[in-house]
Amino acid sequence: MTPRTAPLVSLLLSSLLLAGCAGPAGSPTAAPGPGKGSPTASAAATPQATAGGHHHAAASAPRKTPDGPSEAAKMVCGDQPMDRLTAILHLQQDPHTVNSWADSTFTCTYHLTDGALNIAVQEAPDQAQALTYFNAGQALAKNATPIQGLANLGFPAYETADGTAVFQKDSFILTVDASDLPATIGPDAVTRNALAYQLSTTILACWVEHH
Template identity: 50%
Template sequence: MVCGQEIRAKIAQILALPADPSPSSTWAGGRYTCTYRLPSGALVLAVQESPDPAAARATAHSAVAALPSAAPIEGLANLGLPGYQSPAGTVAFAKDSFALTVDATGLKEPVGPHGVSRSSLAYQIATDVLACWSE
């Protein structure tokens, strides 16, 4: 999913790229990682399989916990899921037994034609992936 055509097209649309990006992917230890090498740097999406929802929540939390000013995403912005965000540009959500991490810290800021923050871009991409998961 994180390397799928729908997400590639969304990234191209959001960043006004001339073509859909071609990511590279790896699978190791129950973690699927998709790296997009974009003109402004690297955008990394990862999904970690966990044995249960509690472990997925812990994985999502640990993905951003060590970053400066990391905090839970609350209110409607958390989409009813445990979510965490760092102003540096990393967002993580837990859904069922999976933890999704979107790391935009490798991108130059501001990002894209609308000049958004890395954190805003990471959140937007994460919500696009989560929307695909619910279909």
């Protein structure tokens, strides 16, 4: 991120922070095994797994964290993403969620009427390795397109045609995977990509606020 773009990125993030950011949810609970809706559509999940039609070659897994996910990772299952999701889709009640911690990845699955929305945070040992995993995932993801300009908020980011947004910040790789949902969802006919992007920026704002 260049000095010229930094103030613009800060302005974008500041506008997102005006809504505040709630604390993370509680401890992770057991979740069903990987399936079509599992959060493995990009480098933000373990490279050996697959989901939503994305296939990844084997790669070195990040260092495991025996003590569980960080508080920042658990924010993806907290009040702020939930509030944003219910507002975007005009939901009458919060959807049921299930979260899990495995292979250095914290996963929160939101069970919507039209399918599962998966948000995952892979925690790498450091920023350099996180970027390595991110680049590998982008290279292997099907129909991946870089998110560029102000839209990426100054972070490495890409999206896939089927509704997945991936951002790398510090030692985290965030994936919002809406590929299990219809092409458009909710009374406003929000596209999967738009939903994934808006939830991603909400979570990034939470991380910046609590950094």
